[in-house]
Amino acid sequence: MEEQRRRDNGELVSEEESSDEGSDEDDWEKPSAYSLLMGSLKKTSKNQDFYNKIQREQEGLEEMADDDSDIEEEALSEGALVSGEEDEGLSGEDDEEGLSGEEDNDDDDNNDLSMEQDTIHDHDDMEPEASDDEQQEEEIELAIGDLSSDDDEGQDVNIYETRFKDQQPSDFDKKIASVEQKKWATDTWTDDVLRDVAYQIPGTTAPSDRDGLKTPVARLEDLQVKERVARQWQAVNKDSVEKDGALFTPLQEKLFGHINKYRDVVFSNRSIANAKELRNLYALHAMNHVTKSRDRLTKNNAKIQKAQKEDKDPGEYRDQGFTRPTVLIVLPFRNTVIDVVESLIKLSGSEQQENKKRFFQQFSLLDEDKVDETKPADFLETFKGNIDDHFRIGIKFTRKSMKIFSDIYNSDILIASPLGLRTLIGSEGDKKRDHDYLSSIEVMILDQTTNFLMQNWEHIDHIFQHMNLIPNDAHGCDISRIKNWYLDGKGRYLRQTLVFADFLTPEVNALYNKHLKNVSGRMKIKQPYEGTIMDVTTQVPQTFTRVDTTSLAAMDDTRFKFFIEKTLPALRKSAVMQAHTLFFIPSYFDFVRIRNYLEDNKYDYEPCCEYTSGSGIARARAQFFHGRTKFILYTERIHFFRRYNIRGTYHVVFYGLPEHPQFYTEVVDYLGLKINDQASAAEEATFSCTALFSKYDFLKLERIVGTDRAKNMCTAQKNVFHFA
Known part of the structure; x- marks a missing residue:
């Protein structure tokens, strides 16, 4: 009765619910999808007499089953025949999802x-x-x-x-x-x-x-x-x-x-x-x-x-x-x-x-x-x-x-x-x-x-x-x-x-x-690109540093090693550049890796990512703006969903290039926000932007600096490129 009611209401009734319970057959012992379909033919066909006639004319399904075994084996190897019951239909309300995009229980x-x-x-x-x-x-x-x-x-x-x-x-x-x-x-x-x-x-x-x-x-x-x-x-x-x-x-x-x-x-x-x-x-x-x-x-x-x-x-x-x-x-x-x-x-x-x-x-x-x-x-x-x-x-x-x-x-x-x-x-x-x-x-x-x-x-x-x-x-x-x-x-x-x-x-x-x-x-x-770097309105020197690596698989480790051995020490040595510095990090996994390193080595920083609470983001921005923290970690994903203006930014370091080319322009222009008029002349003279990239980032790079420049930057003998 319950099964019939659900069918009448248009709900999906699973194979597991509609069949006898307690079946312990292994997957390889179960009928193939083709056999299941053939078994349902008499129930579903609108031309039963005609198809019954065809079936009577055949010598049996043995040869057909043999011919179909190859199809079944191929389907099994690809994960096509998976046991399990059907879920509910498409209709119905869905749970609201946040920035994380994590799955909630789907109950329709x-x-x-x-x-x-x-x-x-x-x-x-x-x-x-x-x-x-x-x-x-x-x-x-x-x-x-x-x-x-x-x-x-x-x-x-x-x-x-x-x-x-x-x-x-x-x-x-x-x-x-x-x-x-x-x-x-x-x-x-x-x-x-x-x-x-x-x-x-x-x-x-x-x-x-x-x-x-x-x-x-x-x-x-x-x-x-x-x-x-x-x-x-x-x-x-x-x-x-x-x-x-x-x-x-x-x-x-x-x-x-x-x-x-x-x-x-x-x-x-x-x-x-x-x-x-x-x-x-x-x-x-x-x-x-x-x-x-x-x-x-x-x-x-x-x-x-x-x-x-x-x-x-x-x-x-x-x-x-x-x-x-x-x-x-x-x-x-x-x-x-x-x-x-x-x-x-x-x-x-x-x-x-x-x-x-x-x-x-x-x-x-x-x-x-x-x-x-x-x-x-x-x-x-x-x-x-x-x-x-x-x-x-x-x-x-x-x-x-x-x-x-x-x-x-x-x-x-x-x-x-x-x-x-x-x-x-x-x-x-x-x-x-x-x-x-x-x-x-x-x-x-x-x-x-x-x-x-x-x-x-x-x-x-x-x-x-x-x-x-x-x-x-x-x-x-x-x-x-x-x-x-x-x-x-x-x-x-x-x-x-x-x-x-x-x-x-x-x-x-x-x-x-x-x-x-x-x-x-x-x-x-x-399409070829002219580059969004042309849209930057703030007059600030921009430096692109190529990080060479032996393979794509080694790229993440090579970039991280370069960052902690070259970039961070340079910032820490500079009395001017070690404050008001924003690290733009495209990947959340890289964000976690850098955050853990800064935490272990007692760096003064504030995290700001897609999983940070609203109050946590407000605190991080305020601490950074007033100079009570030196560094702020900022991910591409939170920028995509929020588009904050991070006030008090004097220096920008792109740990990696953003996928969205306009994000480069928007983040660099943090350096030109009117609120930064509080900076002294000496501080303004040191405003800077540094970006790390590799030859594997060509698609990102061409959208920022232009297709022709990107080709040269990925193949040139020198590793450092300056734009003003």
Whole structure:
């Protein structure tokens, strides 16, 4: 009874709860995922008579089981088949997270009833919605009426159908082998809009298709965008284009040609200025993909139903994955989710949106905090509105409606934060964990990717490790309609990944090299830099010292040794420079290491990091300002979230360069704060800035001093470089 009630309420019921207790089978003795899916076929198939007939015609499943053993072994080796029970669904309130980004216990049990209540009382958003079965029957009836024109959709076959059809080209496995062997043919060029572009395809023959769109187009339909999505586009994008009637901005036009061909794209030139046009663009692509996917499935359902009514063999239609969700959008904060969902609402053209009111209540702030207009523009843009970083929602589309907070396995698009996904995926050995909903993702989008570095990048890596794995449970799927390349565990090679970041980092590069395995190719787009050092307004000598090391693995120890043997003694010997000195430390681990060293050696200092309490931060700043402490330790992460002005700073030492190039300018300009007028002329003459770097910090360095200067500084014979 309890299990049935939870299912009726839309809650996920775990395999462990729904099965007999006390099973002590070892993992290797349990049925494979394929066997579990086959076992559920009779219960889940909508065409039981037809599939029973097929089963009777077969000689048995022995040969099939033998053929599938290799797939099972591969899945086991990759951690695909993990025992455990399912977690709760995406709906529900999440615990508020602080700066630390640490995981809290994820308890969504009490929110399914609230979803029903929201549905009942949300009369201002929608009319009473038909049941899922009624909606499906209505869609099938409409699709039956369109069957005569279904086979004439030649342009759909050209991209979407060719890309995701069951029978892949003959060179599909060859491309996969090249991907796994890291054999990529590369073409690089400079574009007026995209800037520096590197395009790779599997194999040894360099790609020749540099331009995504050969000629400007007047209609989105010519780009194979569904008509009902295309007719909403100009209204959505009107604030981004400069000319009335234009389809795209120059940036959108360049990018869409590649995105629409389902290539992986890492775009590292994101900024406040182009954030909205990029968001509109990937919302268009996601909506177009979901619409095509659902239309194809609905039309095939109609064909099967029509054949059954005429007592004919419906044939084989392999047109879906293990689970319904096909698009995953990963965002850092709730405030951006509002912008994305608003774009999806407009693009869908839906007549009604279920739970719309509830969505805006949960993802907006009822009482907006007063904004400090003195903060930098990027801070104001990032932290406007609701900045909770623990959320996940599902969105389901039908021809006429859109449902927000749909059940996880009944959704077309999933939108979540890294922390929200991590708490649901869980870790090896957790009692409650679930990642089956990621098994059939075909388009994965990461926006504001550099902000993930300030949260917890391990969550991103953990998510990618669980993408497109063989699921542990059937979840009501019809196995006879699952595409063969899904059953073969090859979904990751057809998944498109779009990454939008403000700049490149080693973590983003590692993600590109390790997890982007698209057989259609992958692109990395970046730009050369003039350097934010040009924006420093304070007239102060700036010294960059290169710390040479034998390897990347030895870099942390080499830098620390240089700091305690060279930098600190020099500061301690100087009567002027040993006071009012700020140490900027990018990594929390380095912060702990330096703090412990200063503590052990009786240095006079105050710590100021993301884990320091509010009162502790206030005390540290006051002590430093009044000169009652000589040093203050200040991390990049607390600066990202708070953007304090540390008054009383006379000297700045960058233990490492910041990831965010504007942070260098902001911290150096501490030396020019008006409050520092209290400094004597002798003290002002000694104001200084010192930065330590290595050749492995090239990406950070080029954003601060400029690309050309960075190349010289990393290869020159001398180690010290001065800027005034």
